[in-house]
Amino acid sequence: MWIDRIVELQPGARLVAVKNVSLAEEHLHDHFAADAAHGESALPVMPASLIIEGMAQTAGILVGHTGRFKEKVILAKINKAELSRDAGPGMTLRYTATMERFDPMGASTTGLVELLDHARGGSFGEIGRIDLMFSHIDQNMAGVEFPEHNFVFSESFRTLLRTGGIEAHF
Template identity: 60%
Template sequence: MRWMWIDTITDFEEGTRLEAVKNLSSSEELFHDHFDGSDGQPPQPVMPGSLVIEGMAQTAGILVGSVNRFREKVVLAKVSKVELDEDAVPGQCLRYQATIERMDAAGASTRGVVARLDHAKGTWQEIGRIDLMFSHLDNNLGGREFPEHNFVFSDNFRQILVAAGLDRFIDD
């Protein structure tokens, strides 16, 4: 099973920027086993930081893949920098904003901002920054061949692209 850590794409500037959101529901399995009881507070379910990073990786990976119309196998190569200042909990909405900092034949580096919606005020609060590096496997220098099917952009990602009106980037 492929886990999706974004629900929909909300904004897209071709080759530059992509924004996606994830609505956090208490019915999601991840909240059943991960509790934080630090700072003298009672234990409360929280989204693990590793999954927040994965949500940004999926957002930025779609952006990087779209540049070459998803013809290349794009994989996360490095988590360059992570600063997560606040937890994400059920009932909240996360926004991932990814921008391409550098892109060449070997891969790309991206900069990301994670924000959470303050429902009472209707405003977004920045809760973290995540910088990532991606590799284009088809242009690797290791001399290894990889399967032709593009394993990163599965049918779940295809559905997200179609729902956002970005299916023009999919070469069938």
């Protein structure tokens, strides 16, 4: 999972989750690894694509919860993704997803990405915006049949909901 904990839910409206960036995550060792040939030392930063995935999971849970997890919610479009600062080990990302539209076919969300650099103290500061669209695939993939069980919201999602104190039956 690319979020660690759900910290706030306003059903149908807003979901907030946090992600602690850690040097224990192996991908940070390669992103970016030291390059001795060019005299460059390692620069471990969270890949922007995984920040987008973190927002997609945050917003996806909001959309899924709004539809009582009856629908299979798939990320279908990134309307906007702007990030102005890197997130490195020992920092905390906070994703706030807000519902813009929800309809039987799908949903659109806007998202705020904030960063807390523990070394500097203070509070979370905005580092970007990520706006997304989700499709309810059973409603859109005309003629294509999917398994009845909701394979999108796996055990890991259930764990996040449980640790976030959110009751969900699906």
